[in-house]
Amino acid sequence: MELLGYITLAIFIVTMVLTLFRKINLPVQTVLVLVSLVNLLIGFLFRIASDGFTSAILLPNEMIGGIILHPITALLGGLFLAGALEATKGFDALKVIIAKLQKSPIGLAGTLVIIINLPVIASLPCGRIIAAALLPLLFSFGWEGGMGLLTKTQLVVLIGAFTRNAMGSCGPSPIGGVGQIGEGFLGAFFPTASDGILRSPQAFSLMIGTAITALFLKIISQKLYPNDVTLRDKPTTIGFEEEKKITKIKAPFRGYLSLIIFVASLLIAIFQPFGKMPVQTVLVAGGILIILFCRASIQDLMGGIILLPVTAMASGFLAAGVLAATGGFDALGVILKSLSAIQILGVAGMLAIFVQMQTILPLSCSRILTAALVPVLYLFGPAKFNLITWPQLAIVMAAYMINATTSCGPSPLGGGGTMGEGQMRAETGFIKGAYTFASMAIMAPIAAIYMKFMNFTVFSPENPEFSQNLLVLALFTLVIIGISGGMMGIVSRSIGKDVAKNWNLQLIYFLISGGIAGAVLALAVYEIKILQIAQGFIGGVIAALLIGLMVPKTLAAVRRAA
C-alpha cells in the first residue's frame, strides 16, 4: 500500500507540473480525469494482488467520496443568480449607483476600494460566484466597456486586485468556505474554533494582500509583460459631447429590482435571518424571484453558468479521491515529515515550505489539496507526531489556509484568476507573479502573526494582553509591507528591456521575500529562537524558488508559438 501511494502521488504531481508548464497541452479536466483513471487502474491491480477482487471493486466508491459537493453546487447556484442579474440589466442599475457614489464624499477611489473588497465582505463559499457577477461590471468602467472612468492601467489594477480578493474570499466564509476545514480540525483543541477562529486572520491578510497585488500589477507586472494586455485605452481624439454620452448610463426599473433581490439573497445567505438553510437554496430562490418579478427567462439564468470551474473542480476532487484511496496523501505526509529530519530545514523549515504548498502547486480549486493536506498538518500536532503544540498548529493553520484559499487565483489550470485575465484581455499567466507573490510573502506571514498576537487573545483566555498585541500586530504588518513594498520599488526601477534579466530580478525578489516570510512564520510559531528563524528562512527560500520558477518569463512568445 505504501509503494502504491508513492506511485500514484508521483503520477499526479508529474502530470500536474507538466500541465502547468504546458508540456501536456490538454484541458486540465481531461488531464485530471486521465490521471484519476490511471491511478484507479493501478490501485485496482494492487488491491486485487493484496486484498482480492472484493476489495478492489470498492475503489470507485472511495474515489467518488473525494468529490466535495458543497462548493460545486454553491458555485452553480451563484452563477445561476449572476446570470439572472446580467439578463435583467441589474449591472446597469449597479453602474448608476456607482456613478452616484463617485460623486459622494468617498469619491471614485473610495468606491473602487469598496468594490475591490466586496468579495471578502460577502465571503461566499466560492469567489467565482461574485467574480462572475461583478467582473463584467468592472470591465465596463474602462473605455471599451462604455463608462470611460478608468484608463487601461487603472482597469488592469482594479480587475486584478478584485479577482485576487475574490479568489481568497472562501477562506473567511462562514457559509461553507474552505477555511472551515481548518476550523474543524482546530475544534479538537479550541472549543469555539468553529465560530470562526480563522476568519479574522484570513480576512485581514487578504485585504492587505489585495493591496500589495494591486501595487505589484501596477509597478512590476505591466513592465514585465508590456504587450500582453489588449484592453483598449482612452481614445486620443474624443469630443466632449462623445465623452458625456459614454458616461451617461440608464437602467430599467427591473434592473434595480433584480439588484435588490441579488443583494438580499447574498445577505440572507450570509446572515441566515430566517433560520439555517443551505446557501444554494437561497441563491436559487433569488434566481426564481428574479424570473418571476423581473421577467428573466430560465435560459438567461442558465447562460450565467460557467462550466469550466465546475468541471475543473469536480475532476480535481476525483483525482484527490483516488490519491486518498490509494494512499497517495499518506505518502505525501511521510515525505513532508521526513523533510523535518533534514538538519538545515528542521520542523520550522518544513512548515515554511508546507504553508506554501498550494502556491507552489496551484490547482483549480483550493479544496482539492486542502482536504488532503490539512489532515496531514493536523497529524503534525499533538494528535500524532507531536512536532508542534496546539497553539503552534493554529498559527501554521492560519498561514497555510490563506495560501490554500488563494491558490486558485494564479492557477492556469482553470483557476479563478483566469476569469480576471479574461476580463483584462491579458494572456494567461499575466497575474501569476503578483498573485503568488502576495500569497507567499504577504498573506501567509500576516495571517500567522494575526493568529499569534490577536486571535489567541479571543480564543485563548490565558493571553489577555489585547492592546499590546494589537500594537505588535500593527508593527509586524507595517514591517512586512514596508520591506516588500520597498524592494518592489527597487525591482520596478531596475526593470529594463532584457527579459531574462527582468525575470532573474523578480526571482531574486521572490527569494528574499520568501525567506523573510518563512522567518516571520518561524518567529510566530517559535518566538525568538535564532535556529528556528534561520530554518524558517531557508524553508521560505526553497518555497519561493519553486514558486518563482513557475512565473512565466514571457507571455506573448507562448501565444506566438501556439
Next chain:
Amino acid sequence: MTEDKDTKKDEQEDKPIGARFEEDQPYVMPGIRRFQFFTNVNDRALTKNLNRAAMLGIASMLAIDVGKAVVNKNPQTIYCYECRACYGTQDKCPVGIAFQAELVVSARVADYNRFLRNGGLKCIRCGNCQSFCVQYLNLPQIFGTMQLQTMEALREGKIPKSMVKKAFEKGLINQAFIDEVAEFLEMP
C-alpha cells in the same frame, strides 16, 4: 465557371492547415473516422473526443455522487460542508470517534472501507456530535442508516474480510454488531 472556382477557393480557405478531410475513411466510432485515431494528430480530433469523454465522465461522477446519496437513503449527506466542525465533539463522543465528517462522506457514497476505518460500526448514535454540525445534519440518523447498509453489505459478501478484521482488531465494532461480525470472521 468563375463561381465554381470561387467556391473551391472558399472551401480550401475554410480548411484548417494540417487537417484531413478524407471522406472515404471508415468510421471507428460514431462521428470519428479512422485517421482521427491513427494518423493525423495535428487536427486534434482525438483530443476533442478525449475531452468530450472526460466531460461526460465528470458529469457522470457528479450524478453518481448525488444519486448514490439518494439511493442509499442518506440524502442529507449532500448538504455536508465537509467543514469538520463535528471534530469538536472530542471527549463528548462516548466511544471516542474522532473524525465524524469521514463517516458522513462515506455514508454519501457507500464507502464501507472509510466507514469501518473511522469507527462507523462503533457509533452508538447518542447524538452528541450533532450539536457541532454547522448545518444541523441529523448525524445519528445518517450513521444509523449507513450502519445498517454496512451490515447488509457484510452479509452479502460485498466487504472483504481483511477490512472487517482490521476494524474488529482495533475495537471499532460496538456491542450491537459484534456477534454478527465475529460470526462473519469465523471467530470463536
